[in-house]
Structures are given as C-alpha cells and as structure tokens.
Amino acid sequence: MLRLIGQRLLAMVPLLLIVSVMTFSFTALLPSDPVDLIIGDRGSEEQYEMVRERLGLNQPFLTRYADWLLRAMTGDLGTSFFNSVQVKDAVLQRMPATLSLTFGSVLISITVGLAAGVAAGLRPGSWVDRTATFGATIGQAIPNFWFGIILASVFAVSLRWFPATGYVPLTDSPMEWLRSITLPALALGLSTSAAIARQVRSAMVGVLQQDYIRAARAQGLSSRRVVLKHALKNALVPVVTVLSFQITVLLGGALIVEQVFAINGIGSLAITAVRQQDIPMIQGIVLILVLVVMLVQLATDILYGLINPKARPT
Amino acid sequence: MLLTLLFCALFAEWVTPYDPLQQDLINALQGPSVEHWLGTDDLGRDVLSRLIFGSRIAVIAPAEATGLAVLIGVPIGLFIGFRGGWWDWVVMRVVEAVVSIPGIMVAIVIIAILGTGLHRAMFALGILYSTAFLRLARSVVLTEREEVYVKSARVIGAGPTRILLRHIFLNIAPPLIVQVTLTVGAVLLAEAGLSFIGIGVQPPQASWGTMLNSAASFMELSPFLAVPPGIAIVATVLAVNLLGDVLRDSIGRGVRVPSTGAPAQRMLAVPRKATTPMAPHPDDALRVEGLEIMVSPKGEAEVPVVTDMSFRIAKGETLGLVGESGSGKTVTGLGLMGLIGTGVRITNGRVMLENTNLLGLDRRDLEKARGNDVAMVFQDPTTSLNPTYTVGNQIAEVLRIKQGLSHRAARDRTIELIDRVGIPRPAQQADAYPHELSGGMAQRIAIARALSCTPKLLIADEPTTALDVTVQQEILDLFRDLQDEFGMAMLFVTHDLAVAADICDRIAVMYCGEIVETAPVDALFADPRHPYTAGLLSAMPHGQSGKPPLPVIRGSVPAPGHWPTGCRFAARCPYAIDACAKPVQMTGTDRLERCTRADELSLEPAK
Ligand code: SF4
Numbered sequence: 050m051l052r053l054i055g056q057r058l059l060a061m062v063p064l065l066l067i068v069s070v071m072t073f074s075f076t077a078l079l080p081s082d083p084v085d086l087i088i089g090d091r092g093s094e095e096q097y098e099m100v101r102e103r104l105g106l107n108q109p110f111l112t113r114y115a116d117w118l119l120r121a122m123t124g125d126l127g128t129s130f131f132n133s134v135q136v137k138d139a140v141l142q143r144m145p146a147t148l149s150l151t152f153g154s155v156l157i158s159i160t161v162g163l164a165a166g167v168a169a170g171l172r173p174g175s176w177v178d179r180t181a182t183f184g185a186t187i188g189q190a191i192p193n194f195w196f197g198i199i200l201a202s203v204f205a206v207s208l209r210w211f212p213a214t215g216y217v218p219l220t221d222s223p224m225e226w227l228r229s230i231t232l233p234a235l236a237l238g239l240s241t242s243a244a245i246a247r248q249v250r251s252a253m254v255g256v257l258q259q260d261y262i263r264a265a266r267a268q269g270l271s272s273r274r275v276v277l278k279h280a281l282k283n284a285l286v287p288v289v290t291v292l293s294f295q296i297t298v299l300l301g302g303a304l305i306v307e308q309v310f311a312i313n314g315i316g317s318l319a320i321t322a323v324r325q326q327d328i329p330m331i332q333g334i335v336l337i338l339v340l341v342v343m344l345v346q347l348a349t350d351i352l353y354g355l356i357n358p359k360a361r362p363t
Numbered sequence: 364m365l366l367t368l369l370f371c372a373l374f375a376e377w378v379t380p381y382d383p384l385q386q387d388l389i390n391a392l393q394g395p396s397v398e399h400w401l402g403t404d405d406l407g408r409d410v411l412s413r414l415i416f417g418s419r420i421a422v423i424a425p426a427e428a429t430g431l432a433v434l435i436g437v438p439i440g441l442f443i444g445f446r447g448g449w450w451d452w453v454v455m456r457v458v459e460a461v462v463s464i465p466g467i468m469v470a471i472v473i474i475a476i477l478g479t480g481l482h483r484a485m486f487a488l489g490i491l492y493s494t495a496f497l498r499l500a501r502s503v504v505l506t507e508r509e510e511v512y513v514k515s516a517r518v519i520g521a522g523p524t525r526i527l528l529r530h531i532f533l534n535i536a537p538p539l540i541v542q543v544t545l546t547v548g549a550v551l552l553a554e555a556g557l558s559f560i561g562i563g564v565q566p567p568q569a570s571w572g573t574m575l576n577s578a579a580s581f582m583e584l585s586p587f588l589a590v591p592p593g594i595a596i597v598a599t600v601l602a603v604n605l606l607g608d609v610l611r612d613s614i615g616r617g618v619r620v621p622s623t624g625a626p627a628q629r630m631l632a633v634p635r636k637a638t639t640p641m642a643p644h645p646d647d648a649l650r651v652e653g654l655e656i657m658v659s660p661k662g663e664a665e666v667p668v669v670t671d672m673s674f675r676i677a678k679g680e681t682l683g684l685v686g687e688s689g690s691g692k693t694v695t696g697l698g699l700m701g702l703i704g705t706g707v708r709i710t711n712g713r714v715m716l717e718n719t720n721l722l723g724l725d726r727r728d729l730e731k732a733r734g735n736d737v738a739m740v741f742q743d744p745t746t747s748l749n750p751t752y753t754v755g756n757q758i759a760e761v762l763r764i765k766q767g768l769s770h771r772a773a774r775d776r777t778i779e780l781i782d783r784v785g786i787p788r789p790a791q792q793a794d795a796y797p798h799e800l801s802g803g804m805a806q807r808i809a810i811a812r813a814l815s816c817t818p819k820l821l822i823a824d825e826p827t828t829a830l831d832v833t834v835q836q837e838i839l840d841l842f843r844d845l846q847d848e849f850g851m852a853m854l855f856v857t858h859d860l861a862v863a864a865d866i867c868d869r870i871a872v873m874y875c876g877e878i879v880e881t882a883p884v885d886a887l888f889a890d891p892r893h894p895y896t897a898g899l900l901s902a903m904p905h906g907q908s909g910k911p912p913l914p915v916i917r918g919s920v921p922a923p924g925h926w927p928t929g930c931r932f933a934a935r936c937p938y939a940i941d942a943c944a945k946p947v948q949m950t951g952t953d954r955l956e957r958c959t960r961a962d963e964l965s966l967e968p969a970k
Binding site: 063064067068071072186187189190191192193194195198199202259260261263264265266267268269270271272274278279282283286297298300301302304305308316319320322323326331334335338339342343346356357358359 | 456459460461462463465467468471472474475548552555556559560561562575589590592593596597598600604697700702726730731732734735741743746747748749750751760761764765796798809812813816
C-alpha cells in the first residue's frame with residue numbers, strides 16, 4: 050500500500066509540471082499589460098520601467114518560468130501584482146472556506162446518494178425507484194447556484210434558520226461554522242448526490258443478482274446483513290470512481306456557490322485576480338487547486354484499493 | 364420544450380410584451396401582475412421579456428461552445444488516434460492536465476486572457492469541452508483500428524486506411540450525438556454559472572445567468588425574481604438531458620439483438636393428478652412432495668418450470684438430480700431453500716426437512732433454517748464467494764451469526780474447517796481473497812462454509828462443472844469423505860451422469876420439469892426403464908475410447924410453456940405410441956418411472 054502511494058505521488062509530478070507550464074504560458078498570453086493596470090495612465094516612462102523590472106517582466110519567458118518554477122518548488126508562489134500579499138498566504142487564507150464547502154458537499158452527496166441509490170436499487174421498478182431516479186434526473190439539471198439562491202431565500206431569508214451570507218471559520222466557533230456552510234454545501238452537493246444515486250442504484254441492481262449474494266442468503270444470513278454488508282461494499286466500488294471525477298466539479302462549483310452566499314473563498318479571489326489580470330495570483334490558485342484535486346484523487350485511489358481487493362498491488 | 368425554446372429565441376422581438384432593456388424605476392421589483400406576468404426586476408424591466416430574450420442566449424451559447432468543441436476536439440482526437448506515438452502521448456498528458464483543473468477555473472483563466480463577454484466565454488467553454496470530444500474520437504480510432512487491421516489481414520483489396528476511415532465515420536456518429544447532448548446541457552449550466560459570477564454575458568444584456576445574478580442581490584426584497592430564470596434553466600437542461608437519454612437508449616437498442624417474437628401459442632400446465640403421497644419414513648432426511656414452481660417471464664403469462672416433483676433422501680444418502688440444462692433441476696435446488704428470485708413462485712407442494720415443512724416457515728424461521736439445517740454449494744466458486752471479503756471472514760461470519768461463536772472461536776473453527784477441506788496452510792489461506800485462490804481451492808472454501816453449521820442436508824448445484832477435470836475428482840472425493848464424517852444427506856444436482864454415478868447412491872432423472880425415473884445407481888445403469896434415461900446413458904462418453912457419444916437423442920428440450928400435455932418426451936421418443944399423448948403418472952414401488960410403456964420396453968443398458 051505504501052508503495053502504491055509513493056508511486057502515485059511520483060506520478061503527480063509530471064502532471065503538475067504540465068499544468069504549471071500551461072498556466073504559465075497562458076497567462077503570458079494576457080492581452081493587456083499588467084504594468085499599465087498597476088501604475089495607471091499617468092505613469093512616466095521611468096516608473097513604467099521600474100515596475101517592469103520589479104515584476105521581472107523584462108526577462109525572457111523561459112527565464113521567468115524557470116525562476117518561478119524553482120521558487121514554487123520551495124513553496125514560494127510569488128507576490129500579487131497589486132498588493133504586496135504573498136500569493137501562497139492569500140490562497141491558503143481563503144482555502145479553508147472553499148474546502149469546508151467542498152468536503153461538506155462530499156459528505157452530503159455520499160449520504161444522500163447512497164441512501165437514495167440503495168433504496169432504489171433494492172426494488173427496481175418500484176415507486177421508490179421511480180421517485181429516486183426521477184429526482185436524480187432533475188437534480189442533475191439544477192444549477193447549483195440557483196439551488197443555493199432558493200435555499201437561501203427559504204431557509205435563511207424567510208425562515209432564518211441559517212445565516213444567508215458569510216463564513217465562520219471552524220476555529221472561531223464549530224457550531225456557527227456548521228451553520229454557515231450547511232446551505233452552501235447542500236446547494237453544491239445536489240448534482241453530485243444525483244450522480245452518486247444513479248451509480249449506486251445501477252451497481253446495486255447488478256450486485257444483487259450476483260451469485261455471492263444468493264450464496265450469502267443460502268447461508269442463512271438475514272436480508273439486512275446481506276444488503277448492508279455483502280452488497281453495499283461491492284456497490285461502493287463505482288461510487289469511489291464517481292467521486293474522484295466529481296471532485297473537480299465540486300471544487301469548481303464551490304467557486305460559484307461561494308458567490309451566492311458571499312463567502313470569501315477561492316472563488317472571489319480568482320474572480321478579482323482575473324479582473325485585475327494578476328498573473329502570479331492566477332497561477333498560484335490554479336496550481337494549488339490542482340494539487341488539492343490530485344490529493345483527493347490519491348485518497349480515492351487508496352479507498353478504491355481498500356474496498357476492492359482485486360485492485361490492490363500484490 | 365426545446366421547440367418552444369427555439370421559437371422564443373428566433374422570434375423574441377415579436378413575442379415579448381416589453382423591451383427587455385426598458386427601465387421603469389418606479390415599478391421596480393414588482394411581483395407578478397396583469398401588466399407584468401412575471402413581475403419586474405430591480406430596474407423595473409419586465410422579467411418575462413428578459414426571460415424570452417435570455418432564451419436566445421440559451422440557444423446561441425451552447426451552439427457556439429459545442430460546435431467549437433466538436434471542431435477542435437474531433438480532428439485532434441482523430442489525428443492523435445491515427446498518428447499515435449509521441450503526438451498521442453503529449454496531447455493526452457495535456458488533456459489529463461486540463462481535466463484535473465476544475466472546469467470553471469479553466470474557463471476563468473481562458474476568459475482572463477480573452478476578456479469577458481458571451482462569445483469569449485463560449486470560446487473558453489468550447490476549448491474546455493473539446494477534451495471530451497478529443498478523447499471520444501481517439502478511442503473510436505483506436506478500437507476500430509484494432510478491428511479493421513485484424514480483419515484486413517484476411518481480406519485483401521481496399522487499403523486498410525480506406526476501410527478504417529469508413530469504419531470510423533460509421534462508428535463515431537452515435538457516441539458523438541450522445542456526447543453533443545451531454546455537452547449542450549453542461550454548457551447551459553456553465554454559461555449560467557459564468558454569467559452569474561459576472562464574467563460571461565455582460566449586463567444589461569439579458570441572459571438567465573445574469574438575471575439570477577441580480578435576483579441573488581435582491582433575494583430579501585423580491586425572492587420571486589430568482590424563480591423564472593431558474594425554472595427556465597432547469598427545464599431546458601432537463602429537456603436536453605432527457606433527449607440525450609432517449610438517444611442513448613435508441614442507439615443502444617440498435618446494437619442489441621432484438622428479442623425474438625413472443626411464442627405464438629403456449630401450453631399451460633394441465634392440472635394433473637399428483638402422484639400418490641409418499642408415506643413418511645423415519646429414516647428420511649428430506650421428503651419433497653408434489654413441488655410445483657411457476658415462472659412469470661416479463662409481461663407474459665405464468666408458466667410452470669417444475670411440476671409434480673416428489674422424492675426423498677435418507678439420512679447420509681446422496682441423491683443425484685440429473686438432467687439437461689433447462690430441465691428445472693437448478694430451480695428445484697433453489698426452491699427447496701426458498702431462494703427463488705422475483706418472478707418465480709412455488710405454487711404447490713411440501714418440503715419436509717425431518718419434521719418441518721420449509722415452505723411453511725416465515726421469513727425469519729427460514730433464514731434460521733438456512734445454513735443451520737440446509738446449506739448449498741454453487742456451481743461457480745469464483746462468483747459464489749464475495750470478492751471484497753477474505754474467505755476466512757466469510758466462513759467466520761456464518762459461524763458468528765448462525766452459531767453465536769465469539770470472534771476468536773469463530774476464527775479458530777474457521778481455520779479447522781479450512782484445514783478439514785484439504786487446504787494447505789489454512790491459517791494463511793484464511794486471509795486470502797477469493798480471486799487469489801484457484802477454482803478448486805475456492806470451491807473447497809465454499810464447501811467449508813456450507814458445512815460450517817453441520818446442516819442435515821447439503822444441496823450441491825453442479826459443484827464440479829466449472830472446475831478443471833483433474834480437480835473434479837478431488838472435489839468429489841472430498842464430498843464423499845465429508846459425508847462420512849458429517850453424516851448429512853446430499854442432493855447432488857448435475858447434468859453429468861458419470862459424475863452422478865461416481866458420488867450418488869440413487870439417481871432421479873429430470874426432464875421438462877418433472878422426474879421421469881428414480882432408481883439406485885447400479886439398477887439405473889444396468890436396466891434403464893425410461894427411454895429418456897436410456898438416451899442419456901447411450902449419449903455418455905464411455906470408457907477410454909473417447910469416441911464422440913453416439914447416438915444422441917434427436918431434437919431438443921422444449922422450453923417451459925411449450926411442453927406437450929401428454930408424455931413430455933413424446934416428440935423425441937423412438938417408442939412413442941398414441942397412448943403417450945395422455946398425461947403419464949409415476950409408477951413403480953422401489954424404483955419409479957414415468958412412462959406408459961415402461962413394463963414392455965427392454966432398453967439398452969449403459970456400456
Ligand atoms: S410414455 Fe411414450 S413417449 Fe413417453 S417415454 Fe414412454 S414410450 Fe416414450
């Protein structure tokens with residue numbers, strides 16, 4: 050198992066490199082000159098050169114990339130063009146909100162998706178199944194941010210059960226933290242719940258027809274036990290795969306849902322950075338997001354190995 | 364739904380009651396009214412009009428982005444699929460990298476370069492979704508190339524490249540269409556998202572996303588504002604997705620072999636007089652009386668698969684249930700345990716295990732009886748063990764649940780059992796997963812599990828059929844040894860008379876859902892009384908000669924629902940006479956047969 054993790058960690062390196070080259074060269078294509086944005090129209094020629102010099106923009110592309118890469122490896126992602134904030138600090142400061150949202154939605158979608166999928170898969174064709182399948186189809190068509198608006202106007206504005214906006218860090222108050230991310234996580238988790246429910250349903254239907262399920266029944270194990278122990282573990286295998294795909298969807302979705310609930314996460318950071326053409330910030334955000342995605346995918350791979358012994362390296 | 368959308372988009376100017384941009388600040392944020400059906404927004408603009416104009420974007424946006432994605436993705440995918448090698452490697456790594464970045468983030472970065480606005484945003488989404496088309500095109504090329512080159516090795520003529528091109532264009536269309544509908548749905552959602560965060564369509568232009576953006580800011584004042592554009596998006600995406608589902612299904616159906624037409628006339632079971640009930644005998648471990656099992660195939664009338672099934676097995680005895688596939692022997696075995704699936708039901712009969720009728724038990728008592736009193740070994744050991752648990756765990760689980768053993772005791776007993784079924788290094792093998800064992804070893808484990816609670820009856824359903832010939836004999840020997848030790852009765856279901864002869868004391872021959880002959884093994888082989896038995900015996904490959912088994916019984920087994928009302932074997936029987944058209948009862952005392960001419964015929968014994 051350790052060797053598998055090591056291998057996967059190593060495999061991440063080239064992918065990260067490619068991502069960095071891509072974002073770096075894309076951002077080099079930016080049409081407007083960031084220096085103009087910084088000093089405004091009335092800057093003198095010397096000022097202009099000075100800023101260029103300070104930002105290292107007078108260097109050739111490759112030198113800039115190599116320089117950036119070397120520093121990135123030591124964990125230094127540079128400073129923002131616009132305020133002397135360290136990119137790393139800015140991103141890390143915003144990360145907890147976005148991650149709380151994302152993982153909250155992962156939890157919700159696993160719970161909802163599993164429950165609905167198992168209920169539907171146990172009796173294909175029953176009204177439970179038809180309701181769940183119908184719900185999943187609708188769920189996948191609802192934009193997460195719209196669902197967020199609806200949730201906010203019902204549960205926050207009208208009923209006042211949850212705060213409509215803002216994020217409370219976990220370290221400040223766990224209870225308030227939970228309240229502040231409940232609605233956004235629900236909004237975000239809807240479509241993934243639907244995707245998981247569909248997967249679990251079809252996996253469950255397939256697994257329940259397997260010989261080993263019949264053999265377990267023949268051994269006199271109760272239906273409950275057969276479903277919850279023997280069938281579910283096998284039906285979980287595809288769920289893990291879905292989850293590893295969905296993580297990018299969820300992280301991306303979080304950027305948007307954050308806007309509905311006025312949560313200062315990576316989303317608003319990225320939008321501001323794009324508006325200001327803040328190159329180091331954009332690069333840093335992309336790189337860290339990709340890192341998060343890869344770590345999550347590594348985790349799902351390990352999980353996959355745990356529930357599916359055939360996938361384990363021998 | 365989609366047509367309405369298209370109509371609105373094309374004729375927006377004529378349909379809308381108001382100019383979508385006309386402001387009327389006095390009447391801002393109104394609820395629905397007669398003048399403004401869906402109310403007004405923060406600047407007093409008519410929501411319905413804006414919604415209709417927004418539909419224009421809902422058509423243009425996905426069309427642009429999807430079109431671009433196809434135009435970029437498919438050619439590159441085809442190219443790298445053909446070219447392979449280095450090109451393929453580099454492009455695929457780039458695709459992997461793009462896919463690992465959250466899609467919205469990719470779009471945001473591209474928009475950062477190009478600037479905001481509808482068309483630029485759609486360009487960004489086009490690039491983003493082109494990866495899906497690229498992969499699709501590439502995989503079609505790769506699969507088709509494999510197939511075409513294999514075939515063209517035999518067919519000389521047109522160059523393989525030309526054939527390949529034709530194949531690719533034929534095969535790429537269906538998945539492409541499905542992928543297009545998926546992409547259109549995804550673009551709709553993404554466009555709304557981007558416009559919502561203010562980097563897609565720019566105000567004051569009306570798009571569903573920007574409408575939601577202003578709705579979100581005025582959530583407290585006018586919650587209704589969010590409803591119309593949201594419903595519009597959901598309904599549109601739903602319509603597109605459903606269209607995709609329908610397309611996928613119809614394409615899928617084109618591939619599948621259509622089921623052959625429904626059988627014209629089906630013969631229902633004519634109620635027959637059941638064989639006279641057997642007198643209970645103190646030695647009986649199992650007594651089955653008049654078992655009848657019906658199956659209802661999807662959308663068709665119920666048909667019998669097993670009728671008038673009666674037999675007994677004494678303690679410590681092995682009865683072979685022999686028949687061709689489709690004779691109902693497996694469903695009989697499952698029926699005894701109440702393990703028949705949906706659409707199958709037992710309509711008659713009793714299954715007396717010592718003094719309890721298994722068919723009369725409620726669910727909980729039946730669950731209790733399974734495993735403890737009667738257990739089963741299945742045909743394919745590699746599929747009858749759960750792939751996600753160790754084999755030791757699966758045996759120990761039964762011991763814990765059924766016998767109430769502690770974890771420790773269950774583990775110890777498990778290792779004893781694994782040792783008993785002849786597996787070397789039992790403690791180590793207990794921690795193996797089923798896929799790590801050979802078929803023979805896995806079957807030994809399945810046997811150990813079945814016997815873990817020392818049942819009175821063991822049902823073995825073709826337990827050696829899936830195994831290697833050399834292993835078969837070992838497993839048969841194991842069954843014999845274990846029967847001596849545990850003393851259980853066995854019902855041995857098999858299609859193989861030779862196997863049955865090896866292990867059974869008596870044999871019941873099944874044909875079309877009923878037993879046609881029951882006799883001790885030696886008597887059955889030396890003096891078959893039923894023409895079907897004689898046919899089976901002569902079809903056996905005999906001795907070392909290895910000659911093809913001749914003669915074979917002509918014709919084939921009729922499917923359930925197509926059985927004749929008289930002797931079910933009549934159509935294939937060389938001795939059939941007019942009298943055989945009437946239902947035939949079991950006759951005889953120590954051995955039983957179901958043939959009107961049983962007494963007069965003298966049939967060929969086994970060689
Ligand atoms: S009853 Fe008639 S048709 Fe049937 S097996 Fe006997 S002889 Fe043949």
